[in-house]
Amino acid sequence: MKKSYYQPEDLSKFKNISDWSPELGAKFFEYYNTVFEEGALSAREKSLIALAVAHVVHCPYCIDAYTKDGLQRGIAKEEMMEAVHVGAAIQSGATLVHGVQMMGIHDKLSM
Amino acid sequence: MKQSLRARSNPLAKTDTQQAQLSAGPFADGSLPTFEAQLQQHRLPAIRPKTLEILQLNMGYMCNQVCAHCHVDAGPDRKEKMSRQILQKCLDLLSSTDIHTLDLTGGAPEMHPDFRWFVAEARKRGVRDLIVRSNLTILRANKSYKELPAFFAEQGVHVVSSLPFYKREKTDRQRGEGVFGQSIEALQVLNELGYGKEGSDLKLDLVYNPSGAFLPGDQTALEHDFKKALQEDFGIVFNQLFALTNLPISRFLDYLIASENFEDYMHALVEAFNPAAVAQVMCTNTLSVSHEGYLYDCDFNQMLGMPVASAIQHIDNFDIDLLAQRKIEISQHCYGCTAGNGSSCQGAMT
Numbered sequence: 001m002k003k004s005y006y007q008p009e010d011l012s013k014f015k016n017i018s019d020w021s022p023e024l025g026a027k028f029f030e031y032y033n034t035v036f037e038e039g040a041l042s043a044r045e046k047s048l049i050a051l052a053v054a055h056v057v058h059c060p061y062c063i064d065a066y067t068k069d070g071l072q073r074g075i076a077k078e079e080m081m082e083a084v085h086v087g088a089a090i091q092s093g094a095t096l097v098h099g100v101q102m103m104g105i106h107d108k109l110s111m
Numbered sequence: 112m113k114q115s116l117r118a119r120s121n122p123l124a125k126t127d128t129q130q131a132q133l134s135a136g137p138f139a140d141g142s143l144p145t146f147e148a149q150l151q152q153h154r155l156p157a158i159r160p161k162t163l164e165i166l167q168l169n170m171g172y173m174c175n176q177v178c179a180h181c182h183v184d185a186g187p188d189r190k191e192k193m194s195r196q197i198l199q200k201c202l203d204l205l206s207s208t209d210i211h212t213l214d215l216t217g218g219a220p221e222m223h224p225d226f227r228w229f230v231a232e233a234r235k236r237g238v239r240d241l242i243v244r245s246n247l248t249i250l251r252a253n254k255s256y257k258e259l260p261a262f263f264a265e266q267g268v269h270v271v272s273s274l275p276f277y278k279r280e281k282t283d284r285q286r287g288e289g290v291f292g293q294s295i296e297a298l299q300v301l302n303e304l305g306y307g308k309e310g311s312d313l314k315l316d317l318v319y320n321p322s323g324a325f326l327p328g329d330q331t332a333l334e335h336d337f338k339k340a341l342q343e344d345f346g347i348v349f350n351q352l353f354a355l356t357n358l359p360i361s362r363f364l365d366y367l368i369a370s371e372n373f374e375d376y377m378h379a380l381v382e383a384f385n386p387a388a389v390a391q392v393m394c395t396n397t398l399s400v401s402h403e404g405y406l407y408d409c410d411f412n413q414m415l416g417m418p419v420a421s422a423i424q425h426i427d428n429f430d431i432d433l434l435a436q437r438k439i440e441i442s443q444h445c446y447g448c449t450a451g452n453g454s455s456c457q458g459a460m461t
Contacts, residue, residue: 012382044332071321072328074336076278 052087126416158439167214182360193402247294277340307349324372327354358447380446388453
């Protein structure tokens with residue numbers, strides 16, 4: 001067993017998921033590639049969204065991929081960090097908004 | 112100011128050390144295919160020259176900048192320059208062949224003492240496109256150089272300028288403190304003379320290359336971003352943006368090794384290999400001449416000490432028919448010109 005669950009070289013093997021399920025793999029990659037094309041949102045904007053989500057879902061492969069993608073697109077480091085903060089704000093907000101549930105339960109059960 | 116690899120006695124100042132590095136590591140242990148093996152895997156024939164259209168002269172290694180990515184290892188401490196005799200031979204070639212484009216590079220070609228004479232003489236020989244690759248800051252260096260933009264306009268020179276980014280920080284990190292501000296001033300002067308303006312014959316193109324160990328993104332998208340930012344922030348206009356891939360040569364190779372990015376960068380180049388870009392590589396219609404008059408398939412081969420594979424290796428005994436029979440010399444740096452949409456001195460190719 002390797003010492004880490006994550007191997008950097010696995011990123012370049014992502015396409016191999018199709019080996020054991022070609023039809024689903026092909027459908028996924030077609031969908032994935034279509035999502036990132038220019039649309040109502042620019043490919044640049046989508047790259048920043050992907051970077052923020054990559055942090056929220058703690059995906060080291062995605063962080064690697066979308067930091068490089070941002071560099072290639074000329075996205076500034078300040079823009080990248082702001083995107084990460086957007087992800088962090090939503091994630092922490094999602095935790096905190098559950099506090100309202102906690103407060104409601106607390107008050108309902110308290111005399 | 113920083114020094115060249117040569118002045119620092121860095122082993123990579125020697126071409127054989129660079130060549131050995133390019134065949135070591137992942138290429139030696141078989142984890143990556145050599146460029147030659149890659150061509151064979153894609154059943155692509157050896158690269159051969161087409162019609163010779165562009166003569167690219169390296170006028171010398173002297174430069175007022177010491178850029179971190181420079182594949183020439185140019186700088187103020189380099190004094191090599193093309194002799195008047197070799198320059199005359201180049202002019203003779205322009206008269207006796209159908210070469211229609213002259214591409215002057217260095218170093219900073221403007222620092223060559225015969226630069227103005229040579230440009231004027233080349234123009235008299237009917238060159239259709241006379242390109243000067245300018246680092247821009249030289250055009251602001253002193254009174255004499257400040258007159259060059261007007262000279263360019265008078266001679267109809269096509270200016271191709273390096274500008275790594277449209278923001279100060281990335282540009283200065285790659286090319287030196289203060290470079291961005293001077294480059295902006297030079298671009299504004301060129302614009303005032305009509306360069307880069309709609310309807311003007313005076314062409315001004317910019318060259319973008321990544322400021323780090325990553326590949327350039329889509330050229331069209333980058334051009335859009337550059338045009339928008341330079342227009343909004345500084346009122347600057349230009350014609351085209353060429354997105355160039357940094358090749359693992361000289362100072363950029365030194366940077367890749369020192370930052371432990373060499374293997375990952377080579378993996379990225381190999382993964383981005385585009386078979387369709389092979390047929391378009393610039394070495395098929397360009398010949399590169401060193402300051403000593405030796406002939407190379409491209410400026411990169413020149414810096415790696417890989418002369419043309421021909422009995423004709425010097426401009427003194429130039430023979431266009433014999434040179435046309437050669438095979439292009441290749442090594443792993445060629446992955447830089449075939450990655451993604453391809454990369455050449457004229458930007459993306461596919």
